[in-house]
Amino acid sequence: MNLIRNSIGRDVPASIDGKPLRPYAGAYEDSPALPAGSPRTIGGPRRPAPARGKPDKLVAGWDELLDRLDLKDGSTISFHHHLRDGDAVINEVVARLAARGLRDLTIAPTALFPVHDRLVPFIESGVIAKVEGSMNGAVGAACSRGAMKGTAVLRSHGGRQRAIQDGDLHIDAAFIAAPCADPAGNANGLLGRSACGPLAYPVPDSLAADKVAVITDGLVPYPCAPRSISGGNVDWVLEVESIGDASRIVSGTTRLTRSPTQLLIAELTARFIEETGVMRDGFSFQAGAGGISLAATVFLAERMRARGVKASFAHGGATGVLVGLLEEGLLGSIVDLQSFDLEAVRSCRDDARHIESTPFDSYGPRASGSAASMLDAAILGATEVDLDFNVNVNTHSDGLLLHGIGGHADAAASAACSIITAPSFRKRIPIVRERVTTVSCPGEVVDVVVTERGVAINPRRGDLADRARRAGLPLVSLGDLMTEIRAFTGVPDEPEFGDRVVAVVEWRDGTALDVVRELAGQPRP
Amino acid sequence: MTKRKSDCEVAYAAGGGELRVRVDSSVGVLFGRAIERTAREAAAEFGVGSGELRVDDDGALDYAVAARVEAALRAAGFARVGPARAAGNAPAAPRRPIPWRSRLYLPGDQPDLFPNAGLFGADCLILDLEDSVMPSRKAEARILARRVLEAHRGFFGRSALVVRVNPLAGPFGRDDVAELGACLPDAILLPKCESPADVEALASELDSLESTARGGGRALIMALVETARGVVAAPSIAAASDRVCAVCFGAEDFSRDVGARRTAGGAEASLARQSVVLAAKAAGVQAHDSVYSDSDDDAGFAAYCEAARAMGFDGVGLVHPRQIAIAHRAFDPGPAELEEARRIVAALEEAASRGLGVASIEGKMIDAPVAERARRVVARASGEAR
Numbered sequence: 013m014n015l016i017r018n019s020i021g022r023d024v025p026a027s028i029d030g031k032p033l034r035p036y037a038g039a040y041e042d043s044p045a046l047p048a049g050s051p052r053t054i055g056g057p058r059r060p061a062p063a064r065g066k067p068d069k070l071v072a073g074w075d076e077l078l079d080r081l082d083l084k085d086g087s088t089i090s091f092h093h094h095l096r097d098g099d100a101v102i103n104e105v106v107a108r109l110a111a112r113g114l115r116d117l118t119i120a121p122t123a124l125f126p127v128h129d130r131l132v133p134f135i136e137s138g139v140i141a142k143v144e145g146s147m148n149g150a151v152g153a154a155c156s157r158g159a160m161k162g163t164a165v166l167r168s169h170g171g172r173q174r175a176i177q178d179g180d181l182h183i184d185a186a187f188i189a190a191p192c193a194d195p196a197g198n199a200n201g202l203l204g205r206s207a208c209g210p211l212a213y214p215v216p217d218s219l220a221a222d223k224v225a226v227i228t229d230g231l232v233p234y235p236c237a238p239r240s241i242s243g244g245n246v247d248w249v250l251e252v253e254s255i256g257d258a259s260r261i262v263s264g265t266t267r268l269t270r271s272p273t274q275l276l277i278a279e280l281t282a283r284f285i286e287e288t289g290v291m292r293d294g295f296s297f298q299a300g301a302g303g304i305s306l307a308a309t310v311f312l313a314e315r316m317r318a319r320g321v322k323a324s325f326a327h328g329g330a331t332g333v334l335v336g337l338l339e340e341g342l343l344g345s346i347v348d349l350q351s352f353d354l355e356a357v358r359s360c361r362d363d364a365r366h367i368e369s370t371p372f373d374s375y376g377p378r379a380s381g382s383a384a385s386m387l388d389a390a391i392l393g394a395t396e397v398d399l400d401f402n403v404n405v406n407t408h409s410d411g412l413l414l415h416g417i418g419g420h421a422d423a424a425a426s427a428a429c430s431i432i433t434a435p436s437f438r439k440r441i442p443i444v445r446e447r448v449t450t451v452s453c454p455g456e457v458v459d460v461v462v463t464e465r466g467v468a469i470n471p472r473r474g475d476l477a478d479r480a481r482r483a484g485l486p487l488v489s490l491g492d493l494m495t496e497i498r499a500f501t502g503v504p505d506e507p508e509f510g511d512r513v514v515a516v517v518e519w520r521d522g523t524a525l526d527v528v529r530e531l532a533g534q535p536r537p
Numbered sequence: 538m539t540k541r542k543s544d545c546e547v548a549y550a551a552g553g554g555e556l557r558v559r560v561d562s563s564v565g566v567l568f569g570r571a572i573e574r575t576a577r578e579a580a581a582e583f584g585v586g587s588g589e590l591r592v593d594d595d596g597a598l599d600y601a602v603a604a605r606v607e608a609a610l611r612a613a614g615f616a617r618v619g620p621a622r623a624a625g626n627a628p629a630a631p632r633r634p635i636p637w638r639s640r641l642y643l644p645g646d647q648p649d650l651f652p653n654a655g656l657f658g659a660d661c662l663i664l665d666l667e668d669s670v671m672p673s674r675k676a677e678a679r680i681l682a683r684r685v686l687e688a689h690r691g692f693f694g695r696s697a698l699v700v701r702v703n704p705l706a707g708p709f710g711r712d713d714v715a716e717l718g719a720c721l722p723d724a725i726l727l728p729k730c731e732s733p734a735d736v737e738a739l740a741s742e743l744d745s746l747e748s749t750a751r752g753g754g755r756a757l758i759m760a761l762v763e764t765a766r767g768v769v770a771a772p773s774i775a776a777a778s779d780r781v782c783a784v785c786f787g788a789e790d791f792s793r794d795v796g797a798r799r800t801a802g803g804a805e806a807s808l809a810r811q812s813v814v815l816a817a818k819a820a821g822v823q824a825h826d827s828v829y830s831d832s833d834d835d836a837g838f839a840a841y842c843e844a845a846r847a848m849g850f851d852g853v854g855l856v857h858p859r860q861i862a863i864a865h866r867a868f869d870p871g872p873a874e875l876e877e878a879r880r881i882v883a884a885l886e887e888a889a890s891r892g893l894g895v896a897s898i899e900g901k902m903i904d905a906p907v908a909e910r911a912r913r914v915v916a917r918a919s920g921e922a923r
Contacts, residue, residue, distance in 0.1 A: 272859070440598055504568060
C-alpha cells in the first residue's frame with residue numbers, strides 16, 4: 013500500500029479501495045474550493061413531478077419495499093442512530109438483504125450500539141463489505157480483527173454530512189426509522205410510542221440518497237407535523253409493528269455520577285470555565301451525557317446561579333439536566349441533535365426554546381457557521397491524549413477499535429474553547445501517552461485537558477494559560493502528568509499491529525487524519 | 538472467578554517444576570508481562586519457585602497484584618523469607634495539622650480507591666479493615682494495606698493517614714497491628730473502645746513495634762466509642778495514653794447497643810455525644826462525631842455538621858469525598874471568628890513585644906485557653922491560604 017506522511021506525522025494511504033485520498037494538512041486548510049456554479053447545498057426535490065393525484069408511497073411489507081428499492085451487490089445503505097440501543101431496523105434490513113442473497117454491501121450508519129453486535133456474522137460472511145461512518149463495540153472489534161473485506165471509513169457527524177454533500181459518500185438507499193410519519197413520508201421523532209426526540213441525523217441522507225424509505229410504527233394521517241424529514245424527499249413508506257424497543261431508545265441517565273474522581277474532574281472543569289472568564293452572561297456551551305460532562309453541567313449551573321449568569325444556549329445531545337436549566341431560566345435555549353432521556357424528548361416536543369437541529373446546522377464543515385461555531389466552550393471526552401494534545405476517541409490503548417467519533421471533532425474544531433475531560437488513568441491504563449494509538453482529533457484544535465490531577469493547556473492557547481494561572485487553577489504539563497501516572501501504573505507495552513489498514517479516520521474536510529491497523533496474530537475468518 | 542474492578546484474584550496450586558505464572562487480564566496486551574514480573578517477584582519473597590500462580594486481573598496496580606499474590610501464598614502456608622520492605626515514599630507535603638475536620642473512610646479491600654485518595658483534600662483518611670471488610674477477606678485487606686503503605690504513601694497526599702484495625706480483643710485486631718508494624722500510619726483508629734485497658738493494650742503494642750522499627754515516627758490513637766460502656770468510660774479512655782489524639786463517637790452501633798431508635802433529630806444520642814465532647818476536651822484531645830451516612834443529602838449533612846460543631850466537636854466522619862467541602866465549611870471558623878482570633882493574636886504579639894506577661898483586649902484579660910485557640914484558628918487559616 014502506498015503511504016503518505018500527513019502534517020501530523022501519521023502515515024496514511026494515498027487511496028483506499030481505488031479511491032484517491034488526500035492527506036490531512038491542517039485543521040482549517042480545508043479542501044479546494046468547489047467549482048464555480050456548484051449549488052451551495054444539495055438535495056431538495058429531484059424526483060419527477062408526479063401527475064395530478066395523491067402520491068401513493070405506502071408499501072405492503074418489507075418484501076415490496078426491498079423489491080422497489082432494487083438494491084444490488086455492492087450497494088450502499090444508510091441508517092441513523094436515534095433509536096440507540098433499542099433500534100430494530102438496521103438488523104432487520106441487513107438480515108432481509110442477506111436472505112435475498114445480496115453481498116458486499118456498504119452500510120453507512122451514524123452510530124451503532126450493542127444491539128447491532130448481531131451484524132458481526134454478516135460481516136464475516138461477506139454480506140457487509142464495509143462500514144462508513146461510525147463503528148462501535150463488537151462491529152469495531154471485528155473490523156480490528158480484519159474481518160471486514162473493504163476498508164472502513166470513520167467520520168464525525170459533521171464529516172459524514174460533508175461527505176454526503178460532496179458526493180464522497182453516495183447512498184443508494186436510506187432507511188429512515190421514524191417514530192411518527194404520514195403516508196407521504198413526512199416524519200418526526202417527537203411523537204408516537206417510539207418517540208426519540210429529534211430526527212436529525214438522517215436529514216442529509218434524505219436530501220441526497222438515490223432512494224429514501226421511511227419505516228414507521230407511528231403512521232398518522234397527512235400532515236405529520238412537525239416535520240423533520242420532508243415527504244417530498246421520500247420515495248416509500250413502510251408501516252411496521254415496531255421500529256424498536258422503546259425502553260432502550262432513551263437509555264441515558266440523568267443521575268449525578270457517584271465516582272469521586274469523575275466529580276473532581278467535573279468540578280475542576282466548571283471552575284476552569286468560570287475562573288478563566290468563559291462563563292459570562294450570554295455564553296454558550298456543549299456537554300454530552302457522559303458521567304463527567306453531566307456532572308460538569310450541574311456544577312457549572314451552580315456557579316451560574318451563584319454569579320447570576322445566564323447562558324444563551326446549550327448545544328449537542330439534550331438531557332433532563334439541560335431541560336431543568338432551560339426551565340429554570342439559566343439557559344435561553346437548547347439546540348438539540350439527539351435526546352438522551354424522556355425529559356429531553358418531552359421538552360423538545362413541547363418547548364419552543366428547545367430547538368431541533370440537523371448535522372449541517374450543528375456541525376456542517378461546509379456551513380458558513382454552525383451551532384458549534386457559536387459555542388464558547390465544548391466539554392468533550394477522550395480514551396487517550398498525547399503530548400501534542402492529539403486526542404483518540406476511537407481505539408483503546410490495546411489497539412481495538414471500539415468507538416465512533418460522534419460530534420467530537422466538529423465541536424473541538426468549531427468551539428472557541430475545546431475542553432477534554434478525562435481521568436489520567438483508567439484501571440491501570442495511562443490516558444496520557446507519548447503518542448496516541450489513533451488520532452481522532454488533531455491537537456491543533458484541542459485547547460485544554462482537565463484531569464483529576466490538574467489542568468493542561470495547549471501552548472497555542474497562551475491567553476487561556478495566563479487567565480488560568482491568574483485564577484490560581486492547578487496547571488500541569490502533559491509530560492509531567494504522564495511521568496506522575498507512570499510512576500504507579502508502569503509503562504504499558506505497545507500492541508502489535510499487522511500491516512493491513514482496516515479503517516481510515518477522516519478529518520471533517522475529507523482528508524486522512526490517521527488509520528487503524530489490523531491487530532497482529534488474529535485468526536483469518 | 539469473579540473479577541473486581543482495578544483488582545485481581547490470585548490462586549496458587551502446588552506442583553513440581555519451575556513456577557508457572559498464568560495471567561488472564563483485561564489489560565493483558567499492555568501489562569501482561571509486567572503482571573507476571575510482579576507475581577514472580579512476590580513469589581520470590583516467599584521462596585516459592587514451583588507450582589502455578591493464576592492471576593485473573595482487571596487492571597490492578599502493581600502493589601495490588603503483589604498483595605493478592607502474597608495473600609494466596611500465605612494462605613497456602615508459605616512464610617516470608619527475608620524482611621518486608623519498610624515504608625518508603627514518604628509524602629512530599631506536610632500533613633494537615635490537628636484538629637482534623639474530616640475523616641474519610643475508605644473500604645480497605647478496594648485497591649481502586651487508593652491512588653486518588655489524596656486528591657480530595659480530606660484532613661484524614663481512614664483505611665478501614667473493620668466494618669467494610671468481610672471476615673473472609675480480613676487477611677487480604679491487611680496485606681493490601683501494608684503493601685500500599687510500603688510503596689505508595691504518596692497516594693494519600695497531605696491527608697493524615699489512619700488505619701482502622703479490628704478490635705484487639707477479637708480474632709483479627711492483633712494481626713492487623715502486627716502486619717503494619719514496619720510501616721505504621723500516622724494513627725490507628727481503634728473501634729469498640731470500652732475501657733482504658735483497650736487503649737493501653739494498643740499503646741503497648743505500638744511501643745514494642747516502634748522500638749524495633751527503623752522509622753522515628755510515633756503513631757497516634759483515635760479511640761472510637763460506640764457502646765454504652767464506651768461512652769461511660771470515655772473520660773478514662775481519652776486519658777489512657779498520651780498517644781490518644783481524638784475520641785470519636787459511633788452513633789449507629791451506640792443506638793443498637795442501648796436499644797434506642799434512631800431519629801432524625803438524634804435526641805437518643807445527644808447525652809452520649811455531649812459526654813464524648815466533654816471527655817475529649819477534659820483530656821485536651823479532639824472530639825469527632827459519627828458519620829452521616831446519606832451522602833446524597835447535602836443539606837441534611839450540612840445541618841448535621843453545624844449541630845456537631847455547635848456541640849463542640851472538631852470534626853466528623855465521612856463516607857464520600859463529596860462531603861469533605863461541606864464538613865470543612867462547617868468546622869472552619871466563620872469570618873467573624875477569624876477576625877476575632879486575629880485581633881487576639883495581634884494583642885498577644887504586641888504585649889509580648891513590650892515584654893508584658895498578660896495581654897488584654899478592650900480592658901479584658903486574654904485567658905491562656907482563649908489565646909491558644911486563637912493561635913490555632915489563625916495558623917490554620919493562613920495554612921489553608923497557602
